[in-house]
Amino acid sequence: MKMLALMKYGDKAASTRQRLLQYVPYFSRSGIEVSYSSLLSNDYLERTFQGQSAPVLSIVTAYLSRAALLLRASQFDLIWVHYECFPYMPGFFERLAELSGKPIVYDFDDAIFHQYDSHPRAVVRRFLGLKLQPLLNAASLCVCGNAYLASYAERFCRRAEIIPTVVDTTVYFPKNPASTAARPLVVGWIGSPSTWRFVLPIVPLLSRLSQELNLKIRVIGAGPQDTVPPNFEFLGWSEEAEVEMIQGMDVGIMPLPDEPWARGKCGYKLIQYMACGIPVVASPVGVNADIVDHGLNGFLASQEDEWDLSLRRLLADSGLIREMGVRGREKVMEKYSLQAYGPRLAALLCDVAGKPLS
Structure with missing residues (x-):
């Protein structure tokens, strides 16, 4: 069985790796041959991270290339669409995916519909607020990263399944802990320049704690900073070193505001931490409250005083750090691992395409 996977970004994007590429070995074992095409290149993504704009001609060319690819898609048995085919274009352009006459699987792990229905400009809300509806109506299956996304998909799609964003637990694993007696404890966050804003409200708290408790605050993937607080280290993201x-x-840590876009997040960084045997502190927003068992594998914190208390409690007790880390790892292996969901997703695709599992 041949599947065409239409991704928004190339393999530098976490969503491309998490939602498709890491599953390819499981697909192959089930007889699914994947050809994937990204709309926007890695160069586009790099420019975005650096606050630069891509040349308009390159974006136009990318849209035309995708349209041409969809016109040739009948050679495949299944079409996989991640996010959307044509961002910020009217919904009827999404219907090009139907021309192949083959089953469509729609996949998303962010509340991208809020880019349109909650856009600050009324003209965008009016003309693009339901732009995903034609694609969801046409899809035989919608693969959703969490229940919040599934509740939206079910309004338009005949079948929605929750497949959380997961990690390969043979890659993400606990490292034998070195003695902390001779080094500062490390409180860490990983993300992107666009999500670093969620951390900013607690940076003053982290700064105070870092100086009072002799901590290091590790920030991965936030991008270049004009100023760096004392005891903070800003590291560039790389797949090899992640x-x-x-x-x-x-x-x-994973702070989030309680707003519609954040409720659609899939808690991936929490799963990364916990797979590595690291306890967490997170805002109880969206799926975070499902991933974190308060008091067992981490803490949920809303207000600054709750963040302060939770971090102090963990950082004062190395035994608690170890115990919560073990419980977190166990939960990820059971409920958020590639090993648990790889065979399930492959079986769903074969079912939709009407093909037997190999």
């Missing part, structure tokens, strides 16, 4: 940088943390 796991090692996370393993060097003692506590992982």
